[in-house]
Amino acid sequence: MLSLRRRDIVCQEAVELVTDYLEGTLSRRSRRRFEAHLRACPNCSAYLEQIRMTIDLSGTIEPEDLSPEARAELTELYRRWRSE
Amino acid sequence: MDTDLELLARLRDGDEEAFVTLVTRYQHPMLRLARSYVPSRAVAEEAVQDTWMGVVKGIERFEGRSTFKTWLFRILVNRARTAGSREQRHAPLEPQRAVDPIRFDANGQWADPVDRWAEDSENHLEAAAWGPVLRSGLEDLPARQRQVVVLRDVEGLSSDEVCAVLEISAGNQRILLHRGRTRLREILEAQIAKA
Numbered sequence: 001m002l003s004l005r006r007r008d009i010v011c012q013e014a015v016e017l018v019t020d021y022l023e024g025t026l027s028r029r030s031r032r033r034f035e036a037h038l039r040a041c042p043n044c045s046a047y048l049e050q051i052r053m054t055i056d057l058s059g060t061i062e063p064e065d066l067s068p069e070a071r072a073e074l075t076e077l078y079r080r081w082r083s084e
Numbered sequence: 085m086d087t088d089l090e091l092l093a094r095l096r097d098g099d100e101e102a103f104v105t106l107v108t109r110y111q112h113p114m115l116r117l118a119r120s121y122v123p124s125r126a127v128a129e130e131a132v133q134d135t136w137m138g139v140v141k142g143i144e145r146f147e148g149r150s151t152f153k154t155w156l157f158r159i160l161v162n163r164a165r166t167a168g169s170r171e172q173r174h175a176p177l178e179p180q181r182a183v184d185p186i187r188f189d190a191n192g193q194w195a196d197p198v199d200r201w202a203e204d205s206e207n208h209l210e211a212a213a214w215g216p217v218l219r220s221g222l223e224d225l226p227a228r229q230r231q232v233v234v235l236r237d238v239e240g241l242s243s244d245e246v247c248a249v250l251e252i253s254a255g256n257q258r259i260l261l262h263r264g265r266t267r268l269r270e271i272l273e274a275q276i277a278k279a
Contacts, residue, residue, distance in 0.1 A: 010192030015182045019262035023243065043194040047183075049202035054269045057214045058237035063112045070111070071104060077133065078103050081140045 009037050014044045018051050088152040096143055107136065110153075114160050116234055120227035121164035131164040138163070150248070154241060157249045177259055182266040201276050214272070221271040229264035236261055 009017070014037050020026045021034055038045050066074075086105065094102035114135065118128035138159050139146075146155055189195045222230055222238075231250055235241045241249065247257050 010188075011194050012183070012185070012188045012192035015266075016262075018182070019258055019265060023258055023261075025258065043198040046198040046200045046202065049200070050198075050269050050273070051265055053202040054265055054272055055237050057218055057272070058233065058268065059240060060212070061215055061218055061238050063109060066108050066111055071108070074107050074111075074133075074136065075100060075104060077137070078100060078140060081137050082098060084141075 009033055011037075011041060011044050014038075014041070015047055018048055021048075022051070022055075089148075092143070092146070092152055095140070103140070106139075110156060113234060113239055114156070116222065117157065117231060118160060118164040118167075120230050121161070121168045123168070127167050128164070131160065131167045134163045134167075135160040150245070151241075153239060154245045154249060157235065157239075157241075161249055161251075177256065180263055182262065184270075199273075199276075201273070217271065217275050218268065221268050224271070225264050225267055229260050229267065232257055232260040233264035233268065237265070 014034060017026060017030065017034050021031065026034060038048065086102075088106070088109075091102045091106050095106065111132065114132045115125075115128055118131045119125065122128050122131060135156065139156065146152065150158075187195060222234065225233065232246055232252075235246045235249060236243065243254065243257055243261075246252075247254055250257070252260075
């Protein structure tokens with residue numbers, strides 16, 4: 001069994017800090033501890049990469065195409081609004 | 085691709101094509117957002133249509149102090165809130181774990197090695213294939229998490245802009261973002277395990 005220094009964070013705590021870390025809202029001391037944990041823990045590093053990839057992929061979601069009907073309806077509405 | 089501001093300038097001159105381009109760009113994100121406030125798709129569509137009417141008729145009121153996107157989503161959230169049959173109850177956020185506790189041992193360390201799928205370049209190359217998985221994953225998120233993740237990660241608003249659009253605190257924005265992202269990560273992980 002690993003002996004943990006009192007102030008070290010464990011993996012289960014580290015995963016809860018990921019968003020605050022990426023948002024840059026951790027205190028300097030927490031950030032240092034978090035980064036120290038990452039350096040020593042390939043599992044949490046892999047987890048962080050998974051979160052980063054999730055964020056990147058969310059940014060690649062393309063808007064679905066509008067159906068021709070929806071487009072026609074909105075064009076019709078636009079003309080009406082403009083003439084009101 | 086024309087920027088929003090270019091399209092807006094043309095819209096001021098009554099350019100119908102600019103309107104259609106803007107609608108095409110934002111219709112689905114708007115529906116997704118509206119849907120998290122109202123009970124049915126029909127009501128969400130009405131709120132979105134109302135918003136476009138507000139844009140067309142109120143275009144002179146857009147002062148460019150926020151991005152067009154932020155302005156648009158703010159109008160939408162206001163309409164959708166009004167259209168929602170009941171005010172969203174802002175129940176205190178219940179604790180929720182980022183990762184299923186079963187994945188950790190008694191010391192709080194990962195019980196099994198974490199798979200390195202995010203570093204596997206094959207998964208990056210197929211980014212386009214993730215669209216449907218993520219879209220359905222977003223639909224499954226609790227409404228408030230979905231609102232934040234859609235605005236932040238899909239639409240690329242800043243945290244300040246998201247707080248302004250949704251009228252939530254920076255702290256709650258972070259909590260909802262954290263939960264939404266961790267839930268989406270789980271969905272991707274499950275999908276990869278299946279593949």
